[in-house]
Amino acid sequence: MDKVRIGLLGTGPWATRTHAPALAAHPGVEFAGVWGRRPDAAAELAAAYGTRAHEDVDALFAASDAVACALPPDVQAPLAARAAAAGCHLLLDKPVATTVAAAREVALAAEKAQVASVVFCTLRFAGDTAPWIDEQVAAGGWFLARGHWLGALFSPGSTSAYAASPWRREKGALWDVGPHLLSVLLPVLGDVTGIAVATGPRDTRHLTLSHASGADSALTVTLSAPEAAAEAGLTLFGERGRVTMPRWGDAVASYTTAVDALLTAARTGEPHACDARFGLRMTEVLAEAEALATGRPS
Structure with missing residues (x-):
């Protein structure tokens, strides 16, 4: 089977230490490029792994079969929904979002586009x-x-x-x-x-x-x-x-397993247990807990 093209959204320490090394080394993945809110950081990260930096996030979606997100949750959520609408499978970070509405938007976008999704909760993928x-x-x-x-x-x-x-x-x-x-x-x-x-x-x-x-x-x-x-x-x-x-051990190894899970879900059409719907449910629980702690409505 041809390699699956996966683009990376994000250029921070989590992206540089975990996501990029795992994507670049995965035998079933073509590292399709990097987009970040800081173009200079995206260019530096892309150059380190011999891939392309994209200043236009939609161009990265067009060049990818899937996207991996290493972004703050409330930056991740709207971009993930856009990526799903563009036909990209989603490898998300936890939490998916910090509002229920934003997390629901991601889950619904993935369902509507019929793309696979996996939320990287480390303990669910560590060896x-x-x-x-x-x-x-x-x-x-x-x-x-x-x-x-x-x-x-x-x-x-x-x-x-x-x-x-x-x-x-x-x-x-x-x-x-x-x-x-x-x-x-x-x-x-x-x-x-x-x-x-x-x-x-x-x-x-x-x-x-x-x-x-x-x-x-x-x-x-x-x-x-x-x-x-x-x-x-x-x-x-x-x-x-x-x-x-x-x-649990190495984060890169755990992330590699999460990539495997996304590739399997995309190939088979069988939802992974730790998908965007699961990410939505965690967001609902966390939002209710925050509301109880702060006295503000969730």
Whole structure:
């Protein structure tokens, strides 16, 4: 089969460290080009991987069978809808958007155009965590989950390249790392049927979720933890006792698996479980949690 042409939207650290290397090395992909809001950065990234920089995003859509998005969520969403309308399959980043309306627009555009979509939730594609999630879905019988994602992005002295991200500064851990935990809990425990939220220091949020299976989950997320306390984990409690999610590895390898998933969905026409519709549902849950935390309507 001919290689699938995939264009990249975005030129930030996530695009340069993960998306571009994975696309350039994938044997089934022709890296079709790069578009970014900073043309000079797009030109530099494209040159590094021997592809073309596009100043016109619609020209990149025309040159691509699919697009990979490495953009802030509310920049990603309208461009993804346009790409779908142009006939491009979608490899999206999490969260798809930070409003339900924008996430719904992406899901509907993908459905209308009959293009495949995959949302890159790292834990759903990492080599150790993906099979573990499948095992827990098959096992069932879960009573409770406890999860935490304690990031130090905003802690004093942080040197992370992502610390200056305006959307992360505005939306905090709920929207940045909350999707990681939700991407595991929704398939394992079922859809969210109830939400309670408490606020902690800075962007810290404590969530208690009720799930369709009858299980509950308790989550804490923050990007403001001290550097020495930064870690993430999730534990399930149920009929078999207690099981803890394994650590996950290289982001490029995980992203390569997500590319594989998109190519399979595009070839077979079978929707992937972690598609734009799933991304919409995560956005709905996060928007409701944010509304409860801030007192503003979702």
